[in-house]
Amino acid sequence: MALLEVKDLSIHFGGVKAVQNVSFTIDAGIVYAVIGPNGAGKTTLFNLITGVYTPTTGTIHLDGEAIGGKSPDELARRGVARTFQNLQICMNMDAIENVMVGAHLRLDRNLLKAALRWPALKR
Known part of the structure; x- marks a missing residue:
């Protein structure tokens, strides 16, 4: 089972589709990277995973448990947090x-x- 699973994740700010239908899995013990140009939605994706934003659609699972929409402090206690620039x-x-x-x-x-x-x- 994947440590983190993101399936069909999207968020819209009015008419702007910042992240649309993103899916991936992350296995424990492997380093991954998210790359792309400015404005591609990388920061928004991390904000969704860490609870800063609530997804418009899609699911996020950590160790098999749905975490989409949980608050950042709940997720931080589970080990999911982000740093800022x-x-x-x-x-x-x-x-x-x-x-x-x-x-x-x-x-x-x-x-x-x-x-x-x-x-x-x-x-």
């Missing part, structure tokens, strides 16, 4: 601190642990 998120932070910003998705959040400055939470 703006390379510096927080200008006053170094690279490792910027990476740590995304760690909140994996934290064991608990008010008592935070109040007691639990060692695992500090790490």
Whole structure:
């Protein structure tokens, strides 16, 4: 079974068909690339897969489960997320601190642990 399966995916913004009838499968452990000229719909495709946009038609399955239309935070918890072309998120932070910003998705959040400055939470 494919890790990610996209079938007949489309999105329309008014009369503009940004992505139309795109289908592909992605197997685990293989690196893939999406290439094309400016305006071809590459970013829109990634926005659909990561939940930024909801598809007009078509389906997206991750590990066999339909994920089309799920919110970006739900998908990020499942390991599906995107980065943006703006390379510096927080200008006053170094690279490792910027990476740590995304760690909140994996934290064991608990008010008592935070109040007691639990060692695992500090790490």
